Amino acid sequence: MASLTAILPKSSIFKIAIDGPAASGKSTTARHVAHRLGFTYIDSGAMYRAITLKALRRNIQFESPSEMPHIINLANTSKIHFATTTPIGGSGNDNTPQTIVYLDDEDVSADIRTMNVSRNVSFVAALPEVRKAMLAKQRRYANSTDIDGVVMDGRDIGTAVLPDAQVKIFLTAITNVRAMRRYEQLKKKEKELVVYEEILRDIEKRDKADLERKVSPLRKAIDAVVLDTTTLSLSEIVGKIIEMTNNMKSDAVQLSGINSSLNESTIQTQI
Template sequence: MYVALQDGDSDQINIAIDGPAGAGKSTVARMVAGHLGYVYIDTGAMYRAVTLSAQRLSITAEQDARLSDLLPALRIRLEPGERGQSIFVNDEDVTGLIRSREVTRQVSYFAASGVVREVLSTMQRELALQKGVVMDGRDIGTHVLPDAELKIFLTASVQERALRRFKELPSDQGVSLEQLEGEIAERDRLDEQRDISPLIQARDAIELDSSDMSIDEVVAAIVKLSRTKLAEAK
C-alpha cells in the first residue's frame, strides 16, 4: 500500500476518529485533515477494498487460508484528489465499486477477520509514524493508534444515520428507509460483538453526537480540540 505522507512535524499530532456506520466519520475526517493540512487515511476503504477483492473470487470471511493467499497480492493505494480520495486495487480504480450495497453488507464480516485486521492494522500504524494523520474507523483509538493525541468517538442515532444513507442513494435503488435502519442496526451489532477489536469507545476519547449537528459544526469542534491538544503537548 502506498500513501504520500508529508515529512514529520513536531507541530502535528495524530487524530483518531472512531464510531459506528453512517456517523459521518469519513467526511468529517477528510475535512478535518484539509483544515489542518494533515493526511487523511480512510481505513474503512481499505477493508472495503479487501471485501470487494474477496467477493470477486468467491472467498468468504471465514476462509482464513484463502484470505492469507489473497492479501499479499493486493496493492491498495489511497490517492487524494480534487474530488476526494480515490481507491485503487492493483491499479484499478474501485472508488465507486467499494461503496456498493453488496460490499457494505459484507464488510463487517471481513473486518472481523483476524487475518485481515492483522495485515491492515500494521499498514495503518506505519502510515501514522510521521504524525500529522487523521485516521477514521472503528478501532483506531483502541487498537490501531492507542497513543493518538486526540481521540474522537463520533456517533448519531440509528434513525439519523439511516436517513443520511437514504438521502445518498439513487432514487432507483428501491431501498426503504426502514430497511436501511435494520441494516445499520445489524452492522452495529456485528461491530460491537466481534471478538477481534470490537467497536467500543476508548476511555480517553471525546464523544461527539452528530445527530443534531451539521458537518461543518462537527469539523469545527474537532479542529478546535486538536489545536487545544497541540498546545497542551508543547
C-alpha cells in the same frame, strides 16, 4: 505557530483518531479535518471494503470455512493506497475533499460503497488474521507520512490502531438518522433500487457485529471525546475537532518552550 514536527520527533507525528459506528459521519468529517489541517487522511474502513470487493469479484463464499485462507491471503497481498482530491471552492459537494481508493492500482472508490459490499464487510472485518494484516498496513501508513500529521477514521483506531493519538474522537448518532444518511448517500450512487428499511436493518446488523466481534470490537477509547452528530452540522463537528487539535498543538509548543528553558538552566548551573 511553529510546525509540530519541529517540536516532536519524526516518529511522533500528530495523530487524530476518529471512531464510531456505521454512517455516523466519520469519513466525511475526517476528510474535512485532514484538509483543513493539511494532514494525511486514511480511511481504514475503505481498506476492509476493498478486500471485501476483491473477494466478491472472485466469488468467494463468506460463510464457507474453506474460503477463509483465500480472504486472509487477499488481505496480506493486496495493494491499497489513497489519494485525496483538493476542493475547487464554492459550496456543496464542490467544496468536499474526495478520497480516491486504489486497489491494486485500480480506482474502486465507487465500487466499495455498494450495498453488496456493505452487507459482507463486517464478516471480513471480523476475521482476526485480516485485522492483523490491516493493522500493520494502517500503522505503516500513519507513521510514514512526511507531513505534520494524520487523520484516520474507523471503529478501533483510538483503541487498537493508534492508541497514542493525541486527539481521539468518538462520533455517534441515533440509528434512524444514520440509516437516512446512508440512504441519501446510496440513492445518488446506486444503480439498483435502494430501500431505506433494508439499509436500517443492515446498519443494525453491522452495529451488532462490530460491538460483539472478539478482535478489536467497536468501543470508545477511555480518553476519547464523544460528539453526538444527530443534530450537529458538519461544520460544527469539524470546527470542534479543529479547536481541540489547535489547543493540543498549542500546549505542545508551550511544553517545548518550558523544556528548552529547563535545559538552558541546567546547562548554566553545570557551568
